[in-house]
Amino acid sequence: MKVAIAGAGAVGRSIARELLANRHEVTLFERESRKVDPEAVPGAEWVTGDACELAILERAGLQDYDVMVAATGDDKANLVVALLAKTEFAVNRVVARVNDPRNEWLFDEDWGVDTAVSTPRMLASLVEEAVSVGDLVRLMTFRQGQANLVEMTLPDNTPLAGRPVRKLALPRDVALVAILRGNRVIAPQSDDSVEGGDELVFVAPEEVEPDLKDAMHLG
Incomplete structure (x- = not known):
């Protein structure tokens, strides 16, 4: 895979x-010549x-x-890079870094962004994930497909203990992608089957998240 x-x-x-x-093959773009240092990233x-x-x-x-990964420290620059990559060069996947959470609403398909990564949002999600049992925690938003x-x-004490995956009454368009159990993935x-204490990872549209909580008896 070629990544810019x-x-x-x-x-x-x-x-x-x-x-x-x-x-993977990687190319780094840097506008400041003093920061160009091939020895710092051998192979790029x-x-x-x-x-x-x-x-x-x-x-x-x-x-x-x-x-294309737009990873500068300037949100305006990341949006411009994303838009050019998607509209002018038809890059299949565009990932953009969000530096200021207040700008996160801009990082969507209108600006060519497939996935926006906000460090504050991710850190907050990881904190919630570490302390939350019996609740749904959003880890990441995929802009493409919402x-x-x-x-x-x-x-x-979940009533779902021992129930096979095929018998979970998941809402439409929800996919169970991983079960984390101890050191196992x-x-x-x-x-x-699912068991008490399992961490379940889903891909789900936002509008069905309440239904997912109900289906997993977390309401």
């Missing part, structure tokens, strides 16, 4: 290193220039990339 990353600060470089470790390609400029993206051949990644921890099959 706009912004080679601490966040952009960290993302690049993770992707390179997983054998570097482009010196502003990723908000169409000519820079054209010269890099952005149309050949699978993913679905959310949500988690719930079943109480130890279970990709649920129809005959797998």
